[in-house]
Amino acid sequence: MRRILLFAIIGAFFVTLMSCGEVAPGPMKANEVHPKFPLSSDKATLVMSRGWEAMYGSNAHINTFLDGKFIGVTAINTYFATQVDPGSHYVFSQPIALVSAPYSISKLNFEAGKTYYLNLQVRQPPFTPMPIVGTFAVPPEEAEVADKTYMVRNPAVAAPADMSAEDKSGAIADYEKELKEDPDKHKDAVNYKGY
Numbered sequence: 001m002r003r004i005l006l007f008a009i010i011g012a013f014f015v016t017l018m019s020c021g022e023v024a025p026g027p028m029k030a031n032e033v034h035p036k037f038p039l040s041s042d043k044a045t046l047v048m049s050r051g052w053e054a055m056y057g058s059n060a061h062i063n064t065f066l067d068g069k070f071i072g073v074t075a076i077n078t079y080f081a082t083q084v085d086p087g088s089h090y091v092f093s094q095p096i097a098l099v100s101a102p103y104s105i106s107k108l109n110f111e112a113g114k115t116y117y118l119n120l121q122v123r124q125p126p127f128t129p130m131p132i133v134g135t136f137a138v139p140p141e142e143a144e145v146a147d148k149t150y151m152v153r154n155p156a157v158a159a160p161a162d163m164s165a166e167d168k169s170g171a172i173a174d175y176e177k178e179l180k181e182d183p184d185k186h187k188d189a190v191n192y193k194g195y
Helices: 002-018 165-181 183-190
Strands: 028-031 044-050 062-066 069-074 078-084 087-095 104-110 115-123 132-138 149-153
Touching: 028 078, 044 062, 044 069, 044 087, 044 104, 062 115, 069 078, 069 149, 087 115, 087 132, 087 165, 104 115, 104 132, 104 165, 104 183, 132 183, 165 183
Parallel strands: 044 115, 078 149
Antiparallel strands: 028 149, 044 078, 062 069, 062 087, 087 104, 115 132
């Protein structure tokens, strides 16, 4: 019983830390000019967005990686966009303060000249000490980027490290296993064709 109580207290401490983040994540900065999508006709555009999650600890900053390479950070009510080479790619997201949290993964087949919108949501499953990130492929109107702060890389702040090869291969193996066991779990991304 003491271990469960200690585990709950430690989990609450980390959730409290996560709820105190600033709006502009360190390696990113706000940009007043919103881009027009797609960003390029010979590459795909990936838009990562976050809404106003109404839960304790939901202001966790979320690192996002494309094929294991860092591409950006989101906080509440922000988004960023990046160009992606056409083809199949994995998108990984994880709360910054919880490096032991599982990655949220989507695998998309990107086409040149199209824009792909992924919404990130922080959720707190019942009876768990740490929140998890959910990634959902959505149409442009659900991403609601016009109402959010557009973020770009801040060159004055070092970018976080890329994913380790071990983390990347482990996360992909878990994703592919889930895809085989429960194809409906990722059908929003598997069937996503972009806009």
